[in-house]
Amino acid sequence: MDSPEPDDAGADDRSESTRRDHLRRNLAVLGVLVVALALLIGGAWRLVLPMFDDPSDDPITDYPGPGTGSVAVVISDAEPAAIGDVLRTADVVATAEAFIDAYEANPDATGIQAGSYTLPQQMRASDAVAALLDPANRADRTLTIPPGWRETQIVAKIAEVMGVSTADVREALDEVELPEGASGGIEGWLFAEAYSIAPDETVDQVLQRMVDRTVEVLDSYDVDPADRENLLIRASIVEAEVTDPEDRGRVARVLSNRLNGCADVGPLLQMNSTVAYGLDKAVTDLTLADLSDDSTPYNTYVFEGLPPAPINSPSATSIEAALEPPAGDWCYFVTVNLETGETVFTDDPVEHEQNRARYREWLEEWRQEQSAGADDATADEEG
Structure with a gap:
């Protein structure tokens, strides 16, 4: 039997398949080499590229400090974002975001107040926060007027500040x-609160701002201009007589009841505070003779009705009390202890006289203590 001849076509197919397999393997190896080479070149380039960068081109998020020169800035809104914008605009800090971060990291930062400041430029944000908390960097001044101060006290304080x-x-x-309704002068119209005074602000501008503030407060309570001074007179008496918020409402009711006529005193207010104001004395220095002194229209033991003008700058609390006093039939009250502020109210004239006796007893003891303290001080000085 004859042997078969070789299949040339099959051999050629196997040879072609082998060549394709080799080609695929070579391409795969080449691909791996290309990727590896790309990674190697990329890594090297990332290492070398910064050597050619200009550091000045990098965005600055916070200055290294300590700052240089000085610039005036005005903080009108104490919110951190608003402060940051002002400081960034003035080049005190590099970014508002850096200031906000520093603000949030400082537990005292909430103490930053609106006002005018003189600060270095290009400060670290954390240093800027500290600088705003330092009173030495305030370019303005603070004028603080306590409620109940008279015009003379306010004038002296403005001069000092x-x-x-x-x-x-x-x-x-x-x-x-002066606004509409201010018929008795400026007393009572200089609103009692704290004011930030700018470096270029004048005395008359400060005074006008205080008067305007009083008008603003009265307008917030919808007080008719024709009623403004009457309300301030009542509120100033309330302010001078008592300190407790509830007592202020009761005093305001006593004033209304007295003005409407109480049984034995009629419309006489009989307020020691008004007498003391008219005589320019402290309440504790009043004598029985002072209560019958008709030389001043502020003596409400002698003259009926309200005094001609306010006797101090009342607080918003006293204004509210005078606007809406609580219901009550009290015609009398006495602060029986000026140190503790204890005040008693009644509609009984007999009980009222007993309360007045309690006050006189306290006053006598207080004066003796004051006299003994003065004698001790004199002895210490002599010793």
């Missing part, structure tokens, strides 16, 4: 424009 004479302040009073 603004570095002028009291005569200068009194001269500036003539430049103040």
Whole structure:
């Protein structure tokens, strides 16, 4: 039997398949080499590229400090984002975001107040926060007027804070424009609160701002301009007589009841505070003779009705009490202890006289203690 001849076509197919397998393997190896080479070149380039970068081109998020020169900035909104924008605009900090981060990291930062400041430029954000908390960097001044102060006290305080004479302040009073309803002068119209005074602000501007603030407060309570002064008179008496918020409402009710006529005193208010104001005395210095002194229209033991003008700058609390006093039939009250502020109210004249006796007893003991304290001080000085 003859042997078969070789299949040339099959051999050619196997050879072609082998070549394709080799090609695929070579391409795969080449691909791996290309990827590896790309990674190697990329890594090297990332290492070498920064050597050619200009550091000045990098965005600055916070200055290294400590800062240089100085710039005036005005903070009108104490929210951290608003402060950050002001400081960034003035080039005190590099970014508002850096300031906000520093603000949130400082537990005292909430103490930053609105006002004018003088600060270095290009500070670290954390240093900027600390600088705003330092009173030495305040370019403005703070004028604080406590409720119940008289015009004379306010004038003296303005002179002290603004570095002028009291005569200068009194001269500036003539430049103040009083609002509608202010018929008794400026007393009572200088609203009692804290004011930030800018470096370039004048005395007459400060005084006008205080008067305007009073109008703003009264307008917030919808007080008719024709009723403004009457309300301030009542509120100033309330402010001078008691300190407890509830007592203030009761005193305001006593004033209304007295003005409407109480049985044995009629419309006589009989307020020691008004007598003391008219005589320019402290309440504790009043004598029985003072209560019958008719030389001043502020003596409400002698003259019926309200005094001619407010006797101090009342607080918003006293204004509210005078606007809406609680219901009650009290016609009398006495603060029986001026140190603790204990005040008693009644509609009984007999009980009222007993309460007045309690006050006189306290006053006598208080005066003796004051006299003994003065004698001890004198002895210490002599010793």
